[in-house]
Amino acid sequence: MTTTLADGVSTREVREPGRRWLPHWAAGYLFLSPWFLGFFGLTLAPALVSLYLSFTEFDLLRDPRWIGLGNYTRLATNDPKFVAAMRVTFTYVLFAVPLKLIFALSVAMLLNKGVRGLSIYRALFYLPSLLGASVAIAVLWRQLFAGDGLVNQIVLAVFGVQGPAWIADPEYSLYTLVILSIWQFGSPMIIFLAGLRQIPQDVYEAAEMDGVSRRRVFLRITLPLLSPVIFFNAVVQTIDAFKAFTPAFIISDATGGPVNSTLFYTLYLYQEAFAYFRMGYASALAWVLVVIVAIFTVFSFLTSRYWVHYDE
Incomplete structure (x- = not known):
């Protein structure tokens, strides 16, 4: 510590025993x-390296060779599989995200009515969100929707319907993955349920006294007051849908399914990187996905001012 003599002429530095010698902010860092x-080390540095590799030709065996925008030019003008992967991914996002959110909100509203054993139901409904992205569930899903699987042999057979080979049929294979995504509705449901619990009950009581119908209560009260939660769930679930990989990888045996019907963008990126060892091109694909997700996120925040209502 620094001490000053009484006449203010000289000072000296003294370190007291046990005195903290680091600055007060150093402990936090x-x-x-x-x-x-x-x-x-694990996020920023690899991202910058992949950005550099996206401008190179690199196959893990030879040193990267700089080719400038060659990967991006090929991606935009001469890669039909890229177009197929984009079409499959956007179709998946378009169907899976809204249906999952609608189903999650419906279940949350049912549970919000005071169901007995609510904690048990919440745990049971949340469980698929924990297991849905696992390899075991993807294998089980493939068995359920096989030509001789449970869906055809029991569920549809009861109604006398001859079900198709869902996984092998390009018309239906993608929608089996959409159903799997909807089944994992537990995570947004829990968030919706928490948001519904925050809506003041006196608002509903006032609407009931005024004789407002349930439909108008839902449209004019519940949805506007729940809009921040809807916005959060929509952004998170959409980003997760763009990153979906495990179900398509397992169910299609990493091939992208019949006629590339389940060739998710991430699966195509995996093929380029670890099947054909075109790491430079795979890095370009990864950064295009980053840009797509960033554009969607920015667009969501810019448009949220018109439909998301925050309590002042």
Whole structure:
């Protein structure tokens, strides 16, 4: 510590025993150091390396060769599989995300009516969200929708319907993955349920006294007050849908299904990187996906001002 003599002429530095010698802010950065190591070493550095590789031709065996925008030019003008992967991915996002959110909101509203054993139902409905992305569930799903699977042999057979070979039929294979995504509705359901619990009950009581119909209560009260939660779930679920990989990889045996009907963008990226060892081209694909997700996120935030209502 620094001490000043009475006449203010001289000072001297004295370190007291046990006195803290680090600045007061250093302890916080010390505790954050594992996160900094993980962020810079495992996230930022690999991302920058992949950005560099996206401008090169690299096959893991030879040194990267700079080709400029060659990968991006090929991607935009001479890659029919890229077009197929984009079409499959956007179709999946278009169907899976809205249907999952609608189903999750419907179940959350039912549970919000005071169901007995609510904690048990929440756990049971949330469980598929924990297991849905696992390899075991993807294998089970493939068996359920096989030509001789449970869906055809029991569920449809009861009604006398001859079901198709869902996984092998390009008209239906993608929609089996959409159903799998909807089945994982537990995570947005829990968030919807928490949002519904935050809506003041006196608003509903006032609407009931005024004789407002249930449909108008839902459209004019529930949805506007729940719009921040809907916005959050929509953004998160859409990003997750763009990143979907495991179900398509397992169910289609990493081939993209019949006629590339389940060739998700991430699956195509995996094929380019680890099946054909075109790491430079795979890096370009990865950065295109980053740009697509970023554009969607920015667009969502820019348009949210017109339909998302926050409590002042």
